[in-house]
Amino acid sequence: MITAGVDVGLMNTKIVILRDKEVAAQRTKQSGGGGRGETVKEIWQDALKDAGIKPKDISKVVATGTGKKDVSFADKTVVEAVAAARAARFLYPESTSVVDAGADMTHVVTLGEGNTIREVVMNQKCMNGLGLVIEVMADRLGLTLDEISALAPAQGKTNPVNDGCPVFAELDALGLLNIGVDRREVAGAVTDAVVVRLSSILNDKIRPQKDTTVFIGGLAKNLAVTERLKERSGIHFLIPENAEYGGALGAAVIATDM
Amino acid sequence: MTGEFRKWPEFSWLSDTDTWKSAEKITAGIDIGTTSSQAAVFADDELFGYASIHTGADFTLAANTVIAKALASSALSVGDIGTIAATGFGRRNVLYATKTQDEISCIAKGARFIYGPAVTTVLDMGGQTTKAILLHEWDRVREFEVSDKCATGMGRHIETAAEILRVPLTEMGDRSLETENDPEPVSTTCFNFAYSEMMSLFREGYKEDMYKENEVIASYLFAVAWRILGTVGKLAPLDIGDIKIKEVLGFTGGLAKNKGITKRIERELNITAIEGKHDPQLAAAIGAALLA
Numbered sequence: 251m252i253t254a255g256v257d258v259g260l261m262n263t264k265i266v267i268l269r270d271k272e273v274a275a276q277r278t279k280q281s282g283g284g285g286r287g288e289t290v291k292e293i294w295q296d297a298l299k300d301a302g303i304k305p306k307d308i309s310k311v312v313a314t315g316t317g318k319k320d321v322s323f324a325d326k327t328v329v330e331a332v333a334a335a336r337a338a339r340f341l342y343p344e345s346t347s348v349v350d351a352g353a354d355m356t357h358v359v360t361l362g363e364g365n366t367i368r369e370v371v372m373n374q375k376c377m378n379g380l381g382l383v384i385e386v387m388a389d390r391l392g393l394t395l396d397e398i399s400a401l402a403p404a405q406g407k408t409n410p411v412n413d414g415c416p417v418f419a420e421l422d423a424l425g426l427l428n429i430g431v432d433r434r435e436v437a438g439a440v441t442d443a444v445v446v447r448l449s450s451i452l453n454d455k456i457r458p459q460k461d462t463t464v465f466i467g468g469l470a471k472n473l474a475v476t477e478r479l480k481e482r483s484g485i486h487f488l489i490p491e492n493a494e495y496g497g498a499l500g501a502a503v504i505a506t507d508m
Numbered sequence: 509m510t511g512e513f514r515k516w517p518e519f520s521w522l523s524d525t526d527t528w529k530s531a532e533k534i535t536a537g538i539d540i541g542t543t544s545s546q547a548a549v550f551a552d553d554e555l556f557g558y559a560s561i562h563t564g565a566d567f568t569l570a571a572n573t574v575i576a577k578a579l580a581s582s583a584l585s586v587g588d589i590g591t592i593a594a595t596g597f598g599r600r601n602v603l604y605a606t607k608t609q610d611e612i613s614c615i616a617k618g619a620r621f622i623y624g625p626a627v628t629t630v631l632d633m634g635g636q637t638t639k640a641i642l643l644h645e646w647d648r649v650r651e652f653e654v655s656d657k658c659a660t661g662m663g664r665h666i667e668t669a670a671e672i673l674r675v676p677l678t679e680m681g682d683r684s685l686e687t688e689n690d691p692e693p694v695s696t697t698c699f700n701f702a703y704s705e706m707m708s709l710f711r712e713g714y715k716e717d718m719y720k721e722n723e724v725i726a727s728y729l730f731a732v733a734w735r736i737l738g739t740v741g742k743l744a745p746l747d748i749g750d751i752k753i754k755e756v757l758g759f760t761g762g763l764a765k766n767k768g769i770t771k772r773i774e775r776e777l778n779i780t781a782i783e784g785k786h787d788p789q790l791a792a793a794i795g796a797a798l799l800a
Contacts, residue, residue: 260672260707261509280510283674284721316710354707378704385509386668391565417661417700421636424542428598433565 252308253508254297255501256290256324257333258317260354261385262468263290265297266498267308271340271506275300276495287320294323310505314497316354328504330497331357331370337500338464339365341490347458349487350496351448351469353381358456371455376415377447381468383416384475387423387440391433401438401474403481409435413443438474445478452483464488466496514667516544516677516762519787520559520577527551528584536578536589537614537796538571538605540598543635543663544762545570546793547578549589553798557582558790567601575604593800595792597636609796615760616641616649618795622784623758629743631773632791633736633763635663640740653742658698659735663762665703669728672710673721681768684726690772691723693730696738702731725768732763733772740777757781760791 252274257264263281267274277297281289298305305323313324314333321327330350334357338348350357356373373380388398409431411422419440426436448469452458463485469475470493480486490496528534531551539546541563548558559577563570571594575586586592586604593609594602602608611632619630620643632639637655644650655662670677694705706728759781763769765788774780786794 260710283672285674316707375704376700378700378707382668382672389509389511389514389671415700417665417698418657420664421660424597424636427565428567428601430568430601436565 251506252303253502253505254308254311255498256313256321257315257497257501258290258320259315259352263293264495264498265293266495266502267297267301268502286317287322290321310508312501312505314501328501331359333497333500334466335359335361335367336365336503337466337496340503342464342488344462345464346462348464350467351380352467354379356380356451358451360456371451373451380444380447383444387437391437393437398437399473401434403477409439411439411443413446419443441474445475445482448479449483460485466493468494509671513670513674513676518561520580522557522580522582528556534589535797535800536592537793537800538575538594538602539596539792539796540567540571540601541596541635545574546790547574548790548793548797549578550797560789567598571602591800593796595796609799611792612641612649612652613799614792614795615639616643617647617798618791619758619760620647621794622786622791623782626756627758627782628756630758630760631740632760634761636661638736638739640743642743651743653739655739662699662732680725681766683722684729684768685771686722687726691727693734694727696731696734729768730772733769736773737776760788762789764788
């Protein structure tokens with residue numbers, strides 16, 4: 251049985267094709283804008299080519315993510331939290347919670363028995379787009395996301411920025427640049443602000459299990475974020491190798507039930 | 509994020525005369541903003557050259573680059589300039605400046621140079637702050653208001669919005685005006701809320717319908733215009749005595765070039781802003797040079 255999951259995010263679209271519950275192909279491409287539907291079709295063709303199959307070979311396609319309605323060929327759409335929960339269960343059967351943090355939204359899902367969900371907590375309005383905050387800052391500072399990921403956990407501790415509101419965080423970061431603070435240190439400070447927000451969703455509201463919490467989404471690929479978050483929250487996350495494909499994988503797994 | 513959509517064109521100009529050789533006084537104004545940096549050079553109160561660039565992460569580098577661009581191929585060097593006034597968010601990074609000047613006086617002075625003596629109200633909309641200035645007679649600042657902290661960084665956020673929507677920044681204004689009926693603005697309370705609301709509109713998906721994309725831009729830019737109007741509203745009643753705001757409003761700053769914002773402000777205030785003879789983004793740099 252071949253199924254596919256399409257996760258249309260704010261910044262990137264991800265596709266996973268599963269053959270008998272084994273990943274046959276995975277693809278990602280930058281998405282966004284009015285042409286989002288077209289981008290999805292392009293990656294779809296590439297992913298099919300990678301897997302060496304034709305569209306008719308695929309039994310079901312499930313879409314998720316911010317732009318799930320733009321997937322014209324999907325048989326079903328599911329919300330991000332549901333896809334994240336299934337991905338976590340699929341990758342780590344013993345997992346109890348999953349954190350899905352990307353460019354746009356952050357979801358923390360507490361898993362129930364089997365494939366059920368006990369609780370979903372989303373980010374507060376003021377910290378929408380944590381991944382975007384880091385992307386904008388990287389663009390501004392002329393650093394790549396890999397360079398930010400490689401920042402040592404200690405960088406940015408001396409000159410903090412506001413961690414309550416991204417608008418102020420950005421303003422503070424510019425203030426630091428203005429007084430000649432090194433741009434890597436500024437990037438570290440912004441990363442810390444993002445970590446404080448993530449940690450507040452985790453520890454103030456949910457208190458997930460320390461050793462059975464999965465972390466997926468684009469931010470899970472950023473070592474500067476994950477290492478600092480581990481340190482701050484005390485949670486030893488289970489991070490899959492292709493964390494950014496979490497949502498798409500969950501959607502593909504859901505498609506196998508249909 | 510590739511940065512290809514948020515880019516606006518950098519520009520520079522240099523007089524083809526060499527009047528500076530006989531000039532008694534050469535001055536320069538450098539405006540280092542959070543998003544863009546400008547330099548203007550004057551020879552005996554005559555505009556000689558200017559430049560506008562992206563500020564980037566290094567303010568000192570921006571300060572050095574912008575003056576080099578303004579002087580470009582001329583034989584003039586920084587050392588030949590008598591006084592150099594620095595203004596803007598990053599003014600302390602203009603290491604070659606002989607003095608610093610506050611933004612308000614610079615904008616007022618620059619607006620009078622660009623728009624002539626008729627202008628009485630100046631609305632400066634930049635990457636970081638919005639300033640509304642009421643002028644009194646020649647170059648005197650009667651009153652001014654600065655945007656509150658929750659409306660900060662509008663120019664910068666529009667750049668990010670361009671990236672998310674994948675619409676070139678320079679086209680956003682025109683496209684927002686192509687809608688048949690202007691949609692309601694997204695949240696105007698806090699700038700970040702406007703931003704998340706725009707993302708929610710975007711989240712609903714708009715398939716191949718280009719018209720709806722323009723509506724999202726319109727709704728977003730309307731919210732920006734609304735916040736700017738809030739700053740104008742804090743000024744004393746606009747029609748005082750014989751000073752009529754009509755015909756005498758001038759826009760300055762980078763956002764003055766975004767018609768999606770200026771047209772909406774004009775519509776809400778029921779006025780038409782006057783046309784200037786120079787790029788409105790240069791106002792603060794020109795003012796600084798004149799005050800130097």
